[in-house]
Amino acid sequence: MTSNKTPQTMKPTTAAKKLGVYLEATPKEFQEGDVTREELTALQTEAPEWLLELRSTGPHPKQVIAAKLGISIAGLARGGVEEALTTDQVAALLEEKPEWLQKERKLQADVRAENVRIKEKRASRRNQPRKARRG
Numbered sequence: 001m002t003s004n005k006t007p008q009t010m011k012p013t014t015a016a017k018k019l020g021v022y023l024e025a026t027p028k029e030f031q032e033g034d035v036t037r038e039e040l041t042a043l044q045t046e047a048p049e050w051l052l053e054l055r056s057t058g059p060h061p062k063q064v065i066a067a068k069l070g071i072s073i074a075g076l077a078r079g080g081v082e083e084a085l086t087t088d089q090v091a092a093l094l095e096e097k098p099e100w101l102q103k104e105r106k107l108q109a110d111v112r113a114e115n116v117r118i119k120e121k122r123a124s125r126r127n128q129p130r131k132a133r134r135g
Helices: 012-019 028-032 037-045 049-057 062-069 073-078 087-096 099-127
Strands: none
Touching: 012 028, 012 037, 049 087, 062 073, 062 087, 062 099, 073 099, 087 099
């Protein structure tokens, strides 16, 4: 007996997130239909022109904008960035260095430094011999 496996699918929102693109900027046929794992793999390995263009010029989703600016998604919201931005708009922000962006970049750097400090502290604790327990 052979079983007919149905291919696993995902919603366009999930596929766009995995591709790192802003869903509303994708072609209508991408937005309106489910995406199979095979289709997603094909898009990742042999990206069509529309996908290459979106990745290059945007508009970009929040997680991509935040990464390009070196801040968190929450930092974007605190800075008042609510909509998708193009690559040129992100570059302009990096060039202008508004006060909110400088503050958020410093905050992100502090968070990363603290995470490294905690990780090193935990690693040193693991490498210390355990003290004998009292009965």
